[in-house]
Structures are given as structure tokens and as C-alpha cells.
Amino acid sequence: MSAITADTIADFETRYPAVFNPPFWRRFMPVLIAAGIVAYVFYCWWFFSIGTVLAGGQWQRAELYARDWVSYAIKTTVRPGPTGATVSYPRFSELGDNPNPSWVVKDGNNVAILFGSDKKLDINDQRVIATRGGETLTVLLAADGAKPQGPLPGWATLKEDQVTVSFGFAGQADIIPQRVVVSRRFLGWANFVFDTSSPFWGKSFGEVASLIVSGERIKPEMSNASLAFDNIWFNASWQHGDVWTKLLQTIVMAFMGTLMASLLSFPLAFIAARNITPNVFANQITKRFFDFLRSVDMLIWALFFTRAFGPGPLAGISAIFFTDTGTLGKVYSETLENIDDKQREGVKSVGASPANVQRYGVLPQVLPVFASQALYFWESNTRSATIIGAMGAGGIGLKLWEAMRTNTNWHNVAYMVVLILVVIFIFDGISNALRSRLSGKTQH
């Protein structure tokens, strides 16, 4: 290799000024863009006062709500008395009408509540002894308030006349004069299959199965199988029937909306494509129509049709139908404008009618792309249908939003989210499989 002389270098530099001496803005463009982004983030930080909002957020609630997704708490109140303690449960307890859980041990005047291997509460009419790990705390129940004896451990707090002891995930207890309010938490979803009013409640799977297969009729007017189904479908706290119907509404909204949109935009796209319909006026009208449908936005279409048809899947179908006719029409007409013209010419040269030219010269090229786009939109519309549902178009979105606004039904939210995720994954899979088959066909 020969060395490059200074002259050659200078020569290169004069010949390619763009490479050796790029203009200032080109040289520093990445830095400038990064600086712009940082400045923009700072601006937004100020604009939305993000810092204040994040600092003022109730972050301890996040943990509580997240815990509610996968667990439930049972509340019970212990009233100690000189003649014996009473243990009462709320009227609609998850434990049914006559609860007798194993974690509440009654022994004469003493009531012990077990929160785990080394966590327990021992209550009699004078005092409460809380044990967690190696530490114990004795709280005297005086008439004017709960009196903790000795220093408070880290897991207990004193507020006015009330002592709260926390056992972590397992629950907590409020020691108030005259009574102890206990909340005991368990992992899982309570009464997911049968609610407490059902005759099948509390029975094991085997018992229920044998009742259904060979048991006596519990209710004379219907068989055990249909009674069991009825009890599950109308489960009071999980509302399986309602949730599944609403889910089906959402699915129908996405499916019908996309299907109708692709059926309508299919012929319109042929009018909009300038190589298929050589009429500028018709092209422009159709294209502007697509733009209009797209730009009005699903939000406004949803409001429009909710007003027209009332809340429900019809409004959702129409909103998706209108928006996606615009989007699919745009995509389809662009596909048509990019087709290979040779096949059309070939079909035309043998004297085919105009309809046959489209059928044999154009359709085979574009149909796989059309179908794959429609499938893609179907999948993404399943998600959109959930959101516009929450605005009043019905379906699971509305139910989800209502369950969330109560702030107590997070387990129902979790259930619906799981269902939605399963549906989306199934549709994703179907749509991917169909699309890869379609694109496989185009290769030969």
C-alpha cells in the first residue's frame, strides 16, 4: 500500500467537501436533537407539573390496589366481654352465613386469631396480646382507650385511643376499646365459581361433580347441572354471565366493524386508485371521503352513534366501521396504486372485459395484502373497542371502567383484564397464522 501524500489529502478534501467539512448543523444535528428533546421534556415537566403530581400521588395505594387484584380480605369483629367473647362477621361475608374458619380459635373467654406460623392475636376481656416474629405487644382494653404496654414495635401504631397492628400481607387488626376489628387476607379469588347463596357453595369439586351426575335434585324444577350452571352464571360477586356477554359484545364490535369496513372500502378503493379509475375527479372525491372518515376520529364517531343508537354494540360497530372504512380505504387504494401493471396489460391484451381485467389482473396481486391489513386492523380494533366501550359504546370497556371507579373491585378488574388478554392473544395468534399463510401464498 502506498502512503497518501498531503496533496492527495487536500485534493480529496476539496473534491468531497460534504464529507470532510460538513456544515455546522449537520455535524451537530444529533446533539441538537438530543438537546431539543431534553428541553421539551423539561417544558412538559413544567406544563403538566409532573413533579408535583407524582410527589402528591398516593403511592401506598398502588400496593394496596395491586394486592387486591390477586387476594381478598375477610373482616371479622371480636367483642370481648366478661361472660365470653363474641365473634361476628359482616352480613355478606365471603365465608357464608355461618362462618367458622380455622384461623379463629375460641377457648372460653379467650379468642385467638392466627395470622400465620409466628403471627397471632390473643384476645380476652382485659387485654390483647399481639405476637409477630419474636416480638410481643400487650394492649390493655381500658374504657377510655386501648393502652399499649411498653414500647411500640415497628409493626404497631397508636392513634388516639386505637392501636393498629399489622401482620404484613396476612392482614391487620385495629384494637379499639370494646372491640377488635380484624382483616385477614388470603391469596386467590374468593367464591369464584359459586357464591355463598348457592347450594353448591363450599363443596369440593368431587362433591359437586357427583351431585351433578347422580345426586338428588336440589331444586325440584331443574336438574342439578342446570342449577349449577345457573349459580355460576349469576354468581353475585363475579357476575360471570354479565362479564362474558359484555366480552362477546366487544368481540362482536371489533369483528363486525372491521369486516364491514373492509367490505365497503374494497370497492371504494378501486375508485380512489388513479391507475384503476383514470378519472381525477372520482379519485379525489373518494380519497377526501376516506380522509374525512379517518380525521373525524373514532372518539367523535363513537359519540355520534351512541347518541343515535343508544349505548351498546351497535354504536361501537358503527364507530369502528366508519373510522376504519377511511383507514382501510386509504391503505387499499395506496396498495392498488403500487401494483405491477404487467399483469393487467397481459389480461387486457387478450381482450378481457374491464371487470375481468380487475378480477384476473389486479385482484390476485392485492387480495393477500388486503386481507392481511384487515386482519391486522381486526386485532387492533379489539383493543379500541374496549376503550370506546368505556365512553358509552358498551361492552366490557364500560364494565371495566365502572369496576375501577369503585376502587374496591380490583379483583373483578383483574378477572376482566385476564379475559381481555386471553382474547387478544388468541386473536393475535389467529391473525398472525392467517397472515403468514396469506403472505406465503404470494411468494409463488
Next chain:
Amino acid sequence: MSRTASPELSSDGIQIERHWQELAGRRRAYSWIIAIGLLVTIAGSLWFANESNAGKFFDRLPHLFDFAGDLIPRDGWEVWRAMFDLPSPYFDGSLKYDYPEGRVYLFGSFYMPEYFYKMLETLNIAILATLAGFIFGFMICFLAAKNLVKNRFIRFAARRYMEILRAFPEIVIAGFFAAILSLGPIPAMFAVGIHTIGALGKLFFEVVENADMKADEGLRAVGANWFERVGFGIVPQVMPNFMSYALLRLEINVRASTIIGAVGGGGIGEELRLSIGRGHQAKTLAIILLLFVTIIAVDQFSAWLRRRLVGEQAFTAGG
């Protein structure tokens, strides 16, 4: 079809003809089965939709344009007064005509009309969410690409993670953060942003997997580590495509943040819902016009920028 073969065919020919007829018949039968199945599904779906809707389709058809009827203001100028917060001659102390109330004074007597401010809020939600999605999607996507990460578990984890972010209903994220931070634009930002991470991450890793590996090979030959290979070999190639996808996503996110706004996420969506609920015709129409114009402007801007970045290929629909 039971047509007999033409006499001039040989016996082999007849067999081929028969076989072809058989295949064609079976194919036709399948087509019919699919078509009938589809028709039944459609009819069933429509019946179900109509049954479970609050109003029935044919009963409500005469009311189709009720919404448009709610938009007719008292006179044509009301719309512009509502849009630019000018005082209305009909002002009677009610919320309906109190346009100047919403002015956002920037300095002195120079103000920004309320709905422009709210629109800016929505746009900022969308841009910030897209930015966050771009940054995090960028960080994850290389871990999911087959040509860069040989470890199947990392790839699997990265892909499933993005899938969950993508499929998780935005409304639940918004609702969850609204419960913690109270209703407002920030829960909406979280919701749109988290979805964007998943959506962009997926598109990004597909781009990375289609990248030309020659540059990477060269860098490997001179002993570059993984980060250098990605930074100097892959990123320069894929960046224009990444930007183009991010811009497409921005268009989608502007729409998404208006919708999330309407269910309580602040911004123009919330104003629209409130205004419709209260029956303020001029305000509603002003918001709808503003929204319409903004969406067209964002779409046009993004199309122009994408054309500059990646040329015409960004506009051809490819599977």
C-alpha cells in the same frame, strides 16, 4: 359437475379430467361452507348486537343525525367566539356562553383560547408518550432480535414482555394510575406510553431483524463489543425506519389521548365530553372543528417528515 369428457381425450386424459373436476368440486364446496359460515356468523353477530343494544337499529334510524342536531349553534359566529374565547352577545351568566372565562393569559392581555390550550395538552400527552415509548422500545427491541441475541430466553422474555405491554388494555392502566394520582393528564400519559412501548418495540425488533448484517460482521471482525456493534452497525441503518414508525405511532397516539381524555384523562377529550353532556352546541362544534383540523395537520406533518426520512417506501402497504 357430471359432464362426460370429450370423446377425443385419451383414457389418461379422462382420468386427469375427472380428477380435476373432483378437486374443483371439493374446492367449491369448501368455498360454499366458508361463505355460509361467514354469513351465519355475520347474521348472528348483527342480531346479537341489535338485541343487546339500548336502542334498536330500525327504531333509532330516524334519530341518526340527532348528534349533528345538537351541534347547531345560535348563529354561525358563535362557533368562532367559542373557539377563540370572544365575548358572546347571548351571555346570560350561564356556562353555555361564558367563553372569555376559559382564557389562559400568558402575559399581559395576550391569552391563549381555552380549547387551544387543551388541545396543546392533548398533543403534549401524545408526544411525550410517543417519546417515552420510543426510548424504552429502543432499549428493549435489540434484546428481542434474533440476529443480535443468541440467548433464546432473553429473546423470549423481551418479546413476551412487549406483548403484555401492548395487549394490556389502556383503560386499565389509566384507571389504575387515576386511582393513585387522581384523574388528569398524567394517568393518560402512562396509559398511552406503556402501550406505545410494546407497539413500537415489536415494530422495531422486526426492523432490526431485517437489517443488513454486513456492517455488524465488519465490526465484529475488528473486535467490537455488543454495544459497539449495535451502536455503529445496526442503529444507523434502522434509525430512519424507527423514526418513521414513531411518527406513525404519534398519529395514533394523538387519537388515543383524545379518547383516553374523554374517559377522564384531561385534555380536549374531557372538554368535549363535558360540553356534549351539558348541551353547549357552539362549544362542542368548536372543539370538534379544532380536533378535526389538528388531526389532519398532525397526519400531514408526519407524512411529510416520513417522506423525507425514508422516501416513498413508507407509503406502500406491505403486509
